[in-house]
Amino acid sequence: MPSIEATESPEPQERPEEIKAVPVRRPGRWIAAAVVAVIAVSIIHSAATNPRFQWDIVGHYLFDPRILEGVRVTVELTVVAMIIGIAGGIVLAVMRLSPNRLVSGASWIYIWFFRGTPLLVQLVFWNYIGALYPRIDLGIPFGPAFIHANANTLLKPFLVCILGLGLNEAAYMSEIVRAGIISVDEGQTQAAASLGMGRLLTMRRIVLPQSMRVIIPPTGNETISMLKNTSLVSVIAYVDLFYSAQLIYSVNYRTIPLLIVVSIWYLAMTSVLYVGQYFIERHFDRGFTLADQVNLRSRWLAFRHMS
Amino acid sequence: MVKAEAVHKRFGRLEVLKGINLKVEPGEVMCLLGPSGSGKSTFLRCINHLEKINSGRLSVDGELVGYREAGGELHELRESEVSRQRAQIGMVFQQFNLFPHMTALENLIEAPTRVLKLGRDEARERARALLAQVGLTDKVDAYPAQLSGGQQQRVAIARALAMRPKLMLFDEPTSALDPELVGDVLDAMRQLARDGMTMIVVTHEMGFAREVADTVVFMDGGVVVESGKPTQVLAQPRHERTKAFLSKVL
Numbered sequence: 024m025p026s027i028e029a030t031e032s033p034e035p036q037e038r039p040e041e042i043k044a045v046p047v048r049r050p051g052r053w054i055a056a057a058v059v060a061v062i063a064v065s066i067i068h069s070a071a072t073n074p075r076f077q078w079d080i081v082g083h084y085l086f087d088p089r090i091l092e093g094v095r096v097t098v099e100l101t102v103v104a105m106i107i108g109i110a111g112g113i114v115l116a117v118m119r120l121s122p123n124r125l126v127s128g129a130s131w132i133y134i135w136f137f138r139g140t141p142l143l144v145q146l147v148f149w150n151y152i153g154a155l156y157p158r159i160d161l162g163i164p165f166g167p168a169f170i171h172a173n174a175n176t177l178l179k180p181f182l183v184c185i186l187g188l189g190l191n192e193a194a195y196m197s198e199i200v201r202a203g204i205i206s207v208d209e210g211q212t213q214a215a216a217s218l219g220m221g222r223l224l225t226m227r228r229i230v231l232p233q234s235m236r237v238i239i240p241p242t243g244n245e246t247i248s249m250l251k252n253t254s255l256v257s258v259i260a261y262v263d264l265f266y267s268a269q270l271i272y273s274v275n276y277r278t279i280p281l282l283i284v285v286s287i288w289y290l291a292m293t294s295v296l297y298v299g300q301y302f303i304e305r306h307f308d309r310g311f312t313l314a315d316q317v318n319l320r321s322r323w324l325a326f327r328h329m330s
Numbered sequence: 331m332v333k334a335e336a337v338h339k340r341f342g343r344l345e346v347l348k349g350i351n352l353k354v355e356p357g358e359v360m361c362l363l364g365p366s367g368s369g370k371s372t373f374l375r376c377i378n379h380l381e382k383i384n385s386g387r388l389s390v391d392g393e394l395v396g397y398r399e400a401g402g403e404l405h406e407l408r409e410s411e412v413s414r415q416r417a418q419i420g421m422v423f424q425q426f427n428l429f430p431h432m433t434a435l436e437n438l439i440e441a442p443t444r445v446l447k448l449g450r451d452e453a454r455e456r457a458r459a460l461l462a463q464v465g466l467t468d469k470v471d472a473y474p475a476q477l478s479g480g481q482q483q484r485v486a487i488a489r490a491l492a493m494r495p496k497l498m499l500f501d502e503p504t505s506a507l508d509p510e511l512v513g514d515v516l517d518a519m520r521q522l523a524r525d526g527m528t529m530i531v532v533t534h535e536m537g538f539a540r541e542v543a544d545t546v547v548f549m550d551g552g553v554v555v556e557s558g559k560p561t562q563v564l565a566q567p568r569h570e571r572t573k574a575f576l577s578k579v580l
Contacts, residue, residue, distance in 0.1 A: 026542050174574060189431060208427075210423060210427040211429065213423070213427065214427035214428075214429070214443075214486075215429075216380060216413075216421060216423075217378055217380065217416055217419070217420070217421035218411045218416070218417065218440070218441035218489070218490070218493060219408060219415075219416045219417025219418075219441060219445045219446075219447065219493065220413065220440075220444065220445055221409055222409060222412050222443055224444060224445075227442065228440065229429055232431050233429075233430065235433055241356055293356065299404075307431075308430065308472035309431055309473070310430045310431045310433070310474065310475060311430060311431070311475060
């Protein structure tokens, strides 16, 4: 029988010398780095020297009042549509998980419809809703109506955009929220129930805060998508960032520089969203990372130490 | 305190409890023993209505669990009424089930402030006292992930006690713990028993059952095989199945 020898050492032994070995050569890395560097330099060089980029005109229009107004509209559309999308998504997700078949079925059909048709088509559809329902009445179904409205005066272009973008987003958000809810361990619901907490209280205080860790990253994705998808409203002639640029270059034919202006603004706005997402994620990571809030500080100190 | 008469429970076609008759007096500590799949945990979960029973009668403190009897008929209780009943029964789980996004203190004040509508300051005070009682004064602001299994389970016990329950249910509270951490949890439970808490404990800790239990119940195949004082059931079992089980675990 083989014997296992173990040296007993109640006292911690002195640590032997740190290993100093010759590192393996990695020529592949050097070649790859060189290729990337050459490509990057040539792109920057061409952008700087090709006069057709017309950088001076880019600079001229970057803070043009019409462009800035377009930026404001794009931000407004994104924020309002995402609020509708997230609120609607939570409602649809809770409906989808309901034991009532009719309720969960209704949610399923909503999601099926809005995910199954292009957003562009939906937007144009909302724009022509007046042709389908010229009059909108609010009242008891099949009974008397209390409020009458003309669809074309009620559904202003802003409302059309918000409905189109928000209702479509709700369908996607509901699947994200649902994934978040079912990712929370069953034991959490049981523990809450055993403490006498009701279903809604448990959802609000125990399940949703924990599901946020799963919900936030794809929601950040959705917000970035939304920011760019708002440019679709130009098809119904709503003046967002992209459409205001189109209006300018349709007159002066400075197409390329204005497209660059638009791209710069979209990039700037998505960058802001990255920062926001980082802080929201950190907030909901409470208790899930062993190291606590000191984490960020120590990482920063370590980083400074290195450089 | 707890009275079970002919309690049956089915999952689909699988009958898990086949007529359980039990009585637990106030201040009594009852240990449920038995092989896995014998229905011990299911029975425990029926007592606070986490599982619905299919037939029989189950009452806590003279009140039917989950139902009201009126005019010779049983009426299901509304969710809020079930919650009120559960609030009086503490439960400790095998997997602790602490709320990971809250500190130990927050875990302890959540239900008292939201369910019992206790003031925040009073709830905090109660929580600190309970954490001290289970020996975790210095872990008040720790998140569950920063605690060992044994510490987590003691926080879970304190969380259940923060509701001032009249009955405590323990579902294999030490089964998920490293052996060296079991002792602290059992000490906390022992202290609770000395303070006169009514407890039903599903456990494999024979030493604890022998020392602390007033009654030991041996279950197998969804029925109570035998019950009695620990000295009798553990030392001189009358049934072959009890003997066979004990010979394997002791």
